[in-house]
Amino acid sequence: GGGEILKIDVDxxxxxxxxxxxxxxxxxxxxxxxxxxxxxxxxxKMVVNEDLLLAEINPLTIVGDKPIALDSKVIVDDNSSYRHDLTNLYEYRRHLTWGEKQAREYGFAYVPLKGDIAVIGNGAGLVMATLDLVKYYGGEPACFLDVGGGASSERITKALEVVYREIKPRKIFINIFAGITRCDEVATGIVEAVSKVDIPKDMFVIRLTGTLEDVGEKILRGEGFKVYKDMDEAAKKVVGGG
Incomplete structure (x- = not known):
């Protein structure tokens, strides 16, 4: 009926x-x-077989005795793309930006946003917390980019290239809590990105802590970067205070 919703839980x-x-x-x-x-x-069946996060038909009409989907929408779980070869379909890729294509190729979780502070971190939870902290101190995130665990210097360089070339942010906030990720690899990736992509050093605010943090900090300080250990202090700095 009009305005009514039916919800069914399926085992x-x-x-x-x-x-x-x-x-x-x-x-x-x-x-x-x-x-x-x-x-x-x-x-x-399509939801299950194609690993869909969403399958929507709206509107649905009846013509004669046959139901007809006048419009529909599906969202595929990106993590299942290797099973469906979706990345090779022109119709799938043509709507992606250059940065989104690069992110998929390198396995980043990347979402462009509308602010001016690019946020890069390792681990979705950490990146989400960083976005919240930037907002809390009055800033507006320009993107969510999770480089994942164990990120190499090459991945860090590519992540920085993506956000700098596509988003052109005012600031880049790198927040790394290193476990399997090594701080020296992160530091090397930052230095290489500055050289390769010609990113101004004053654009960076870097919080680095964890595995080999002393080595990573030494590399960055040797190149003229300031490195923060406290996440709050770094967030205040990137927004414009502190």
């Missing part, structure tokens, strides 16, 4: 049953329609 082991499909059909049409029930079951 992933058992999958969408005939009863579920019939229930949806009855909710939409006030009677059980086999064609609509089949469409619902096929939609569920």
């Amino acid at each position: 992933p082991i058992g999958g969408l049953s005939n009863f579920h499909a019939s229930t949806i059909s009855k909710f939409l049409l006030k009677h059980i329609d086999e064609n609509l029930a089949t469409l619902v079951k096929n939609l569920y």
